[in-house]
Amino acid sequence: MEATAPIAHNRRVLVTALGITQILAWGSSYYLPAVLAAPIARDTGWSFASVVAGLSCGLLLAGLVSPVTGRLIQRHGGRPVLAASSLLLAAAHLLLATATDYPLYLAAWLLMGLGMSSGLYDAGFATLGRLYGQSARGAITNLTLFGGFASTVCWPISAFLVEHGGWRTACLAYAAIHLAICLPLHLWIIPSPPAAAPAPVKDRSKEASATDRARARFILLASIQTLAALVASMLSMHLLTLLQLRGASLAAAVGLGALVGPSQVGARVAELLIGRNRHHPIWTMLTSVTLLAAGIWLLLTSQTFVALALILYGAGNGIHTIARGALPLVLFDPQQYAVLMGKLATPSLIVQAAAPSVGAVLLGTGGANLVLATLALAATLNAGLCICLLASMRR
Numbered sequence: 001m002e003a004t005a006p007i008a009h010n011r012r013v014l015v016t017a018l019g020i021t022q023i024l025a026w027g028s029s030y031y032l033p034a035v036l037a038a039p040i041a042r043d044t045g046w047s048f049a050s051v052v053a054g055l056s057c058g059l060l061l062a063g064l065v066s067p068v069t070g071r072l073i074q075r076h077g078g079r080p081v082l083a084a085s086s087l088l089l090a091a092a093h094l095l096l097a098t099a100t101d102y103p104l105y106l107a108a109w110l111l112m113g114l115g116m117s118s119g120l121y122d123a124g125f126a127t128l129g130r131l132y133g134q135s136a137r138g139a140i141t142n143l144t145l146f147g148g149f150a151s152t153v154c155w156p157i158s159a160f161l162v163e164h165g166g167w168r169t170a171c172l173a174y175a176a177i178h179l180a181i182c183l184p185l186h187l188w189i190i191p192s193p194p195a196a197a198p199a200p201v202k203d204r205s206k207e208a209s210a211t212d213r214a215r216a217r218f219i220l221l222a223s224i225q226t227l228a229a230l231v232a233s234m235l236s237m238h239l240l241t242l243l244q245l246r247g248a249s250l251a252a253a254v255g256l257g258a259l260v261g262p263s264q265v266g267a268r269v270a271e272l273l274i275g276r277n278r279h280h281p282i283w284t285m286l287t288s289v290t291l292l293a294a295g296i297w298l299l300l301t302s303q304t305f306v307a308l309a310l311i312l313y314g315a316g317n318g319i320h321t322i323a324r325g326a327l328p329l330v331l332f333d334p335q336q337y338a339v340l341m342g343k344l345a346t347p348s349l350i351v352q353a354a355a356p357s358v359g360a361v362l363l364g365t366g367g368a369n370l371v372l373a374t375l376a377l378a379a380t381l382n383a384g385l386c387i388c389l390l391a392s393m394r395r
Helices: 011-027 033-044 048-076 078-098 102-119 121-147 150-165 167-189 204-245 250-257 260-275 281-301 306-331 334-393
Strands: none
Touching: 011 078, 011 102, 011 121, 011 150, 011 167, 033 048, 033 102, 033 150, 033 167, 048 078, 048 102, 048 121, 048 334, 078 102, 078 121, 078 167, 102 121, 121 260, 121 306, 121 334, 150 167, 204 250, 204 281, 204 306, 204 334, 250 306, 260 306, 281 306, 281 334, 306 334
C-alpha cells in the first residue's frame, strides 16, 4: 500500500515545497547554459553554438515524451513522477560533470530533457490539477510566483560555483541539490491523488457534439501556447543582441533586459490579487497575448519606448504562464487535466527547442527588424486565435 505523505493536505506547504523544487529544476536545467555555456566551450574547445544545442536537444525530447508524463501523473499522481524528475536531473548533472566528449555531453542533455518533462511547470501544474481539480487555479498562480525567481536565485549560485570550482563542480553541486533537497520534498510533501470519479453516462449525440467542440478548442489552445512559446523563446535568447543591433550599448541592453523579470513577477502578483476566481481565465489569456503583441510591436516601431515595450512584454509573458495552467481546467474535463497538459506541452517544447536557431537564421538574413517583425506578426496572430477561442466558448 502506498505510504501517505506526512504533510498531505496543507496546500500552502505543498505549493511552497513545489515552488522550491521548481526554482531549482528550472535554474539547473533551462537556465543553466546562460552561465555554464561559455565556460564549457572554453574548457572543451566545442563551439558555443554546439554547447547551447544541448539544451535544444533536451527540450525536443521533453516535448516528445510530455504526453507520457501527463498520462503517468493522471494515473499515479505527481509524487512518483516529480520524484523521478529529481533522480533524472541529478543523473544528468553527474553525466554532464564527467562528459569529456561531445556525444556524452548530448546524452547528458537528453537525460536532462526527461527530467525537464517530468519536473518543470507542466508536471507541476498537472500535479496540482490532479489533486485539486478546478480549484487548483490559486495554487497554480502561487507556483508561478516561485518559478519566476529561478534565474534570480540560480544564476548567482551557478556563477559562484563556476568561479570557485569550475563548471563540472557546479554540475556536481546541482546533482547533490536534487538528491538532498528536491527528492525528499517530492517524496514527503506531495500527497497521493484522490480516486478518479467514474465517468458519467452521456447521451451519444450530445457527446459527439461536445467532443467536436472540445477538439476545436484544444487545437486553438495548443496553437496559442505554441506561438507564445515561439515568441518567448526566440526573444529571450536574442534580446540582448536585438537591443544592441538597434543602437543600445551592452550595459544599456542588460539594464533594459533586466526589466522583463520583475515585470513577469509583478503581473503574476497582480493576477493573484485580482484573479481569485473573480474572472474566467480566458480573460487572463487574452490579456497576456494582447500585452505580448503590444510590447513587441512597440519594440519594433519605437526606439524611444523600449523600456515600456519590455515591461509590457514581460507582463504578458508572466501571466501567460498562469493562463496556460488555469485555462485547461475550465475548458476541458478536469479529471483529464494531467493528460491534457502533457499533450499541450508537446508542440510548445518542440518550438522552444527550435526557436533560438530559427531566430539566429532570421538575424543573419534580415537583422533585428526581420526578427522583431516576425515575432510581432506571430503575436498578432496569437491574439486573433485567442479571440477565436473566446468566440468558441460563447457558442
